[in-house]
Amino acid sequence: PHLLNQPIESTMAKTKSNRNKHRRRDAGNWSNADHENRMATRIASIQKKRDRKQRALLEQEEQQNDGLQQQPLEQYDDKPPAAKKLKHEQPLHQKRNKNYRNKHARLAQHVPENTYKHTHLAHDGYEQIESSKLRLATSQIQRQVTALKERLEEWDPVEEAKLAKAEAEGLVDETSMEHKLKLHAEHRKEDAMARAKAQSEVVLLHAKHGVNSSFHRRKHNLKKHARPGPETWKLKGAARPAWEVYDFDTRYQDPHMKAHEDANARARRVKNIMRLCKGRFALDDDEMDETNNSNEGDNSKKLFPTPQPLCRRYLSLLTQLGSLQLERKNYSSARKAFLEVLELEGTDWPYSITNARNQLMNMYMSTNRPASARKLWERLDNDGSAWIRYSAALIEFVSWNLLQEEGSTAESAERLLAKAIRGNVYVAFFLGWPQMFEKAMEYTEELVERGDSPSGSILEAIEYGCSVNEDKGLGMWAGTDGSLEWVRSVILKVLNSDDENGDANPEDKLVKADLMIWERKLATEEEDYERERNEKEQMKAYEETNQSDNEESSHREEDDEEEPDSLMYAGMFRTAMDWLQDAGEFLQAPTYDFISSEDNADEKDEAKDMTANQTGNEHGLDGSDKSGSGTDDSSESEE
Numbered sequence: 001p002h003l004l005n006q007p008i009e010s011t012m013a014k015t016k017s018n019r020n021k022h023r024r025r026d027a028g029n030w031s032n033a034d035h036e037n038r039m040a041t042r043i044a045s046i047q048k049k050r051d052r053k054q055r056a057l058l059e060q061e062e063q064q065n066d067g068l069q070q071q072p073l074e075q076y077d078d079k080p081p082a083a084k085k086l087k088h089e090q091p092l093h094q095k096r097n098k099n100y101r102n103k104h105a106r107l108a109q110h111v112p113e114n115t116y117k118h119t120h121l122a123h124d125g126y127e128q129i130e131s132s133k134l135r136l137a138t139s140q141i142q143r144q145v146t147a148l149k150e151r152l153e154e155w156d157p158v159e160e161a162k163l164a165k166a167e168a169e170g171l172v173d174e175t176s177m178e179h180k181l182k183l184h185a186e187h188r189k190e191d192a193m194a195r196a197k198a199q200s201e202v203v204l205l206h207a208k209h210g211v212n213s214s215f216h217r218r219k220h221n222l223k224k225h226a227r228p229g230p231e232t233w234k235l236k237g238a239a240r241p242a243w244e245v246y247d248f249d250t251r252y253q254d255p256h257m258k259a260h261e262d263a264n265a266r267a268r269r270v271k272n273i274m275r276l277c278k279g280r281f282a283l284d285d286d287e288m289d290e291t292n293n294s295n296e297g298d299n300s301k302k303l304f305p306t307p308q309p310l311c312r313r314y315l316s317l318l319t320q321l322g323s324l325q326l327e328r329k330n331y332s333s334a335r336k337a338f339l340e341v342l343e344l345e346g347t348d349w350p351y352s353i354t355n356a357r358n359q360l361m362n363m364y365m366s367t368n369r370p371a372s373a374r375k376l377w378e379r380l381d382n383d384g385s386a387w388i389r390y391s392a393a394l395i396e397f398v399s400w401n402l403l404q405e406e407g408s409t410a411e412s413a414e415r416l417l418a419k420a421i422r423g424n425v426y427v428a429f430f431l432g433w434p435q436m437f438e439k440a441m442e443y444t445e446e447l448v449e450r451g452d453s454p455s456g457s458i459l460e461a462i463e464y465g466c467s468v469n470e471d472k473g474l475g476m477w478a479g480t481d482g483s484l485e486w487v488r489s490v491i492l493k494v495l496n497s498d499d500e501n502g503d504a505n506p507e508d509k510l511v512k513a514d515l516m517i518w519e520r521k522l523a524t525e526e527e528d529y530e531r532e533r534n535e536k537e538q539m540k541a542y543e544e545t546n547q548s549d550n551e552e553s554s555h556r557e558e559d560d561e562e563e564p565d566s567l568m569y570a571g572m573f574r575t576a577m578d579w580l581q582d583a584g585e586f587l588q589a590p591t592y593d594f595i596s597s598e599d600n601a602d603e604k605d606e607a608k609d610m611t612a613n614q615t616g617n618e619h620g621l622d623g624s625d626k627s628g629s630g631t632d633d634s635s636e637s638e639e
Contacts, residue, residue, distance in 0.1 A: 131328070138324045145317045152273040152314065155307065156266055273311070276304040279346035281311040282353045312353065315341055319354040326363060334363060342379075350382045355451055358387035366471035370395050384455045386427050386464045387472075389420035394476065397483055401595060414490060418510035424456050425518045426573065430465025431477055432488040433580055440576035441466060447564055458525055458570055482594030489590035491515060496589070518577075522570050529566040 163173060172179045235243050283306050322337030341356035357380060364373035377383075377392040393416040399408035421428045430437050444466040453459035467473025477483045494510050580586060 134324060134328050138321065138328065141317055141321045141324060145314070145321055148310065148314050148317065149274070152307075152310065155271045155273045156269055157271075158266075158269060160307070271304065273304075273307060274344070277306045277311065278344060279348070280306050281315055281344040282346070282349070284308055311344075315345060315354055315356075318344075319356045319359075322356060323359060326359060331363060331367060335360065338363075347379050348382060350384055351455060352383070352385070357383060358385060358451075361387055361391050362472040365391055365394075365476055370399070384423040386420065386424040386455070386460055389416070389423045390427055390431075390464070391476075393417040393420050394480060394483060397486055398480060401482060401486070402480075413486075414510065415508050417487065417490060418508065418514065421510060421514055424461055424464075425515060425521065426458055426461030427464050428487060428491060428515070429518070429577070429580075430461060430474065431484055432491050433576075433585060434465070434474060434478070434484065436579055436585075437465060437573075437576045440572050440579065441569075442572065443568075447569075450564070456521075457566075458522060458573060459564060459566060461573075462569055485591065485594040489592060489594070492586070492588060492590040495586050522573065526567055526570050 166173065174180075280303065318337050318341045322334045322341070325331075325334035325337060338356045338360040341354055342360070345352060345354065345356075357376075361373060361376055364370075364376065373391060373395055377388055377395075380388055383389075393413060396408055396413040396416045399405040400410060400413050417428075441462060444462055447453065447459055447463045448467055451463065453463050464473045467475055469475045470479050477487075490510065494512055494515060497512070
């Protein structure tokens with residue numbers, strides 16, 4: 001209070017008019033007297049505000065001591081705050097437009113989780129968003145393919161052994177992009193922390209010694225620095241050329257010469273896996289040992305071991321790249337990727353670890369390129385996949401019945417169909433009676449989307465027979481006139497015939513045993529599935545007992561994809577076959593209405609006559625049995 005009673009001296013500088021008033025006759029409006037009066041008024045108002053605040057604080061303390069409710073300081077203001085005027089009553093300089101700075105924040109509140117805000121708030125349509133996603137995924141897979149291809153073309157066993165050792169020890173590959181991005185983030189975080197620490201130290205020094213003090217600069221300059229070594233010396237005079245020409249230090253090693261020697265040694269070690277292991281990218285160590293044992297007598301035929309799992313990973317990436325290009329309708333790029341997979345994997349093997357063959361065949365069929373499809377199935381003669389064999393039979397049927405091409409006959413089409421049925425007999429019944437199996441089969445969308453069912457299995461048959469898309473599977477057959485009727489007629493002709501093998505070679509002609517084997521194959525698949533399921537359950541129980549506290553193992557088991565239930569699908573197939581047998585579909589005579597060409601009319605008449613002769617012989621046999629003696633032997637033969 002004693003400070004408040006002291007007068008406040010005026011420190012305001014004089015104006016220009018007051019400084020120059022001796023030069024003018026009139027002192028002007030800004031005189032010293034007016035200035036002093038205004039200053040006195042301001043000082044008095046400030047003093048009043050101080051007194052008012054002090055009184056408010058004293059009253060507030062008294063109320064707190066008495067336990068009364070606190071009152072805000074605004075109550076002691078002389079004037080209450082004025083009410084805010086409406087916008088149309090405000091002056092022009094106070095009118096403001098709406099603030100749109102938080103518009104994006106308000107819209108971002110409606111964005112669902114796991115969604116990019118830019119994509120959700122964009123005005124692009126669904127097709128544009130999907131195409132951008134496909135383009136991004138294609139570029140990512142393309143970068144991985146390029147990097148892995150460069151690594152396989154310059155395969156260095158020494159460097160690969162170091163990488164394998166580091167991976168086994170849990171070390172990180174420093175050349176990977178993931179490690180570089182993670183390291184960059186860590187460095188940025190460390191730099192931010194270091195800058196904050198340095199700034200805080202500078203602020204403390206300024207607070208302690210002042211802003212203009214040289215204490216902190218002098219302290220930094222007094223730090224001891226290491227003495228430079230001989231490598232930093234700069235020789236002059238005669239010593240300089242002598243130092244440049246001669247190496248006085250025997251321990252000295254020229255880094256350029258060492259790098260040159262290392263490069264030469266690496267060039268002698270490097271192998272081109274793309275050329276040495278071409279056609280064997282899918283083989284594992286056991287299959288390689290069998291191949292080398294078969295060539296044990298000739299050392300020149302010993303093959304270079306295929307580095308796994310990098311080769312199989314390269315095949316997988318190439319197949320993914322081809323699938324993405326096919327989805328984007330870049331058929332030339334997809335064809336290039338699939339053909340490279342075929343060359344690296346090899347066409348002599350009866351199986352494939354990828355579905356590149358199937359996708360390439362479907363692409364040829366959907367783009368109406370029968371010549372390329374014919375070359376592909378001739379190249380893959382040992383492949384037992386239903387996608388290859390049934391596509392070959394469909395192309396041969398179109399060539400014979402619809403296009404009437406030279407060299408294509410009914411016998412050649414039936415020969416390819418017989419080969420396809422021997423590969424997967426279930427597909428034939430799907431093609432012959434699609435409506436019945438459509439009623440019996442359920443939950444087939446999962447299998448159609450998977451696309452990796454084993455060859456010859458019931459799962460592959462469901463995947464092929466339940467594909468309603470016009471570009472593959474049953475959809476391709478349904479879009480061809482007379483194709484389904486042709487398959488049904490061939491099946492009925494074989495089931496109603498008495499001759500098992502016929503006059504032709506059994507390998508070329510379809511026999512009844514090829515169709516009736518479906519039940520035995522289905523039982524075998526069910527037994528294998530039950531055995532594998534029991535083994536997995538036992539292994540899972542064993543892991544749970546030994547690693548009950550290991551959270552990583554439990555997460556790994558939950559993330560594993562569940563395999564389709566073969567028992568359920570096998571039961572559905574049996575149900576459809578029982579419906580067909582109860583309806584008498586397999587006892588009907590084959591029809592030949594699918595033969596649409598005039599040139600094939602003779603073949604149609606011959607087939608009808610052959611069918612009529614077969615039915616006539618059956619009726620004749622029944623009549624002779626009835627006209628004979630009514631003994632028990634005749635009744636037994638009849639049965």
